Amino acid sequence: MRENALRNILLPLGVTALFIAAWHYSIIYFKVPNYLVPTPWAVLLSLKQGLIGGVLWPDIWATTSALVLGYVAGCSMALVLATLVSEFQLLNRAIYPLVVAFQSVPKVALAPLIIVWFGFELQSKVVMVALICFFPCFVNAVVGFRSCNPNLIDLYRAFGASRMQILFSVKWPSALSTIFAGLEISIVLALLGAVVAELVASRRGLGHVIEASTVDFNVAMIFACVIVLAAIGVISTQLIMWLRRRIAFWDHQTTTTIVT
Amino acid sequence: MPTPYPPTKTPSGATLSLREIALTYSTSRGPLPALGPLSIDVENGEFVAVLGPSGCGKSTLLKILSGLLQPSAGQAFLGGTIIDKPRQDVGIVFQQPTLLPWKNVRDNVLMPVRVLGIYSPAYRKKADELIEMVGLDQFAQHYPHELSGGMQQRVAIARGLIHEPKLLLMDEPFAALDALTREQMILELQAIWERTGKSVVFITHSIPEAAFMADRIVVLSSRPGRVIHIENVGLARPRGLESMAAPEFVAICDRLRRLFTVKDPAHA
Numbered sequence A: 001m002r003e004n005a006l007r008n009i010l011l012p013l014g015v016t017a018l019f020i021a022a023w024h025y026s027i028i029y030f031k032v033p034n035y036l037v038p039t040p041w042a043v044l045l046s047l048k049q050g051l052i053g054g055v056l057w058p059d060i061w062a063t064t065s066a067l068v069l070g071y072v073a074g075c076s077m078a079l080v081l082a083t084l085v086s087e088f089q090l091l092n093r094a095i096y097p098l099v100v101a102f103q104s105v106p107k108v109a110l111a112p113l114i115i116v117w118f119g120f121e122l123q124s125k126v127v128m129v130a131l132i133c134f135f136p137c138f139v140n141a142v143v144g145f146r147s148c149n150p151n152l153i154d155l156y157r158a159f160g161a162s163r164m165q166i167l168f169s170v171k172w173p174s175a176l177s178t179i180f181a182g183l184e185i186s187i188v189l190a191l192l193g194a195v196v197a198e199l200v201a202s203r204r205g206l207g208h209v210i211e212a213s214t215v216d217f218n219v220a221m222i223f224a225c226v227i228v229l230a231a232i233g234v235i236s237t238q239l240i241m242w243l244r245r246r247i248a249f250w251d252h253q254t255t256t257t258i259v260t
Numbered sequence B: 001m002p003t004p005y006p007p008t009k010t011p012s013g014a015t016l017s018l019r020e021i022a023l024t025y026s027t028s029r030g031p032l033p034a035l036g037p038l039s040i041d042v043e044n045g046e047f048v049a050v051l052g053p054s055g056c057g058k059s060t061l062l063k064i065l066s067g068l069l070q071p072s073a074g075q076a077f078l079g080g081t082i083i084d085k086p087r088q089d090v091g092i093v094f095q096q097p098t099l100l101p102w103k104n105v106r107d108n109v110l111m112p113v114r115v116l117g118i119y120s121p122a123y124r125k126k127a128d129e130l131i132e133m134v135g136l137d138q139f140a141q142h143y144p145h146e147l148s149g150g151m152q153q154r155v156a157i158a159r160g161l162i163h164e165p166k167l168l169l170m171d172e173p174f175a176a177l178d179a180l181t182r183e184q185m186i187l188e189l190q191a192i193w194e195r196t197g198k199s200v201v202f203i204t205h206s207i208p209e210a211a212f213m214a215d216r217i218v219v220l221s222s223r224p225g226r227v228i229h230i231e232n233v234g235l236a237r238p239r240g241l242e243s244m245a246a247p248e249f250v251a252i253c254d255r256l257r258r259l260f261t262v263k264d265p266a267h268a
Helices: A002-030 A040-051 A057-087 A089-103 A107-118 A122-146 A150-158 A163-200 A206-215 A219-247 B058-065 B105-116 B121-133 B149-161 B179-196 B207-213 B241-245 B247-261
Strands: B016-027 B030-042 B047-051 B073-078 B090-093 B167-171 B199-204 B216-220 B227-232
Touching (some): A002 A040, A057 A089, A057 A163, A057 A206, A089 A122, A107 A163, B030 B073, B058 B073, B058 B167, B105 B149, B149 B167, B149 B179, B227 B247
Parallel strands (some): B047 B216
Antiparallel strands (some): B016 B073
């Protein structure tokens, strides 16, 4: 067990060290100019300047708040709509095909339009993130509600349970593990949405810093931003997975229905 | 010679009484008869097995008995009142344990009384007694995913009994278990039945299971399910595994098996 954990940490660390060494020496060997690829050391300096010097924190905060607000808004709307769709057959017929059709629209293409409508501030980023989060969460929740054991529902009905009771004490808990599968996909996409909105037009956020750094060829800062974004992505995904293990604790299997 | 089972009393004295029950589904191709018409009486405390081929409408019968489905003809009575809606005095055990994975064993057993809205602290004690009766007293705090299939099915049996039902409906409760566990569960169910004295309707595919458990075996034809034979099982109780080797047991099984090998059982 311990040895395994050690191997799980040491192996990726070793690969990373190898990668950085290869990066460092290939820049020297191939004489790559600094405005194309920065040295690992320059990236480290940019990271230090950004995180310890504090230059990046307002942008990290801007991106993270857009991420969290948009994620919560998009996923809660998805869950409410999925609940309604699975409860009312009429709504299901009316809405479900529309939602699926809308999913085939690449939402990134809507970014300029969203900025026209919601401006350059936080709102447009939140809307973008919410839009991108919505679908995986919605579809997985619908699948979860549908895959609820019909015998369990019969049993509750046989004991005179109301529709609300069945919804909240059978259907919702049954769907939880599938819902979490959707939430895990959504969080990854949410970060993408936030950065795209910032790249297109924004005055703050890590996407904006990347955009601004390309203008003055500060490639080291771009690399630093990408590393920070990766860290935000990893932390938020781990957080959702931790929540899943806490809340849907009975669901051991890793093979849950995942619909993207 | 063991004494034969006493003849059926008048329908009014029975716990469960089905009078010419039939169910016909209306489909786009016209009416599709699924069940009956059939009449069955189950005495108070009697163990009745319903034996039939796949698709004889056994699950439909179970839904009618639990009040989830209305028959299209005929009437079902339980304890003198007509079954026309879901009711409190029926317990159900499905083929799959059908437990709530997010609740521990005790809370799963208590589920019916909570849903019925009759929960009181006394039921907690009763739940623990039932859990002990099915041999899971060490596992009251465990969650279903920590139990084996046989243990989960025992939880389902305890849950079926928590609200003191008059009638316990069992829909192939051991069909999903392996053969060894199955044999053990049959013995345990017999012991539980003898202790609680409930009327049981036990739906099964298995001839030996039916012959071992039941006082009376009702044999249904294939769709639409009709009663084609009633077998009174006179074997002395309690029955041990050795009674499966008794000549009478073998004779009953043989008789039942012949019913299903005849080309058209409806005219046998």
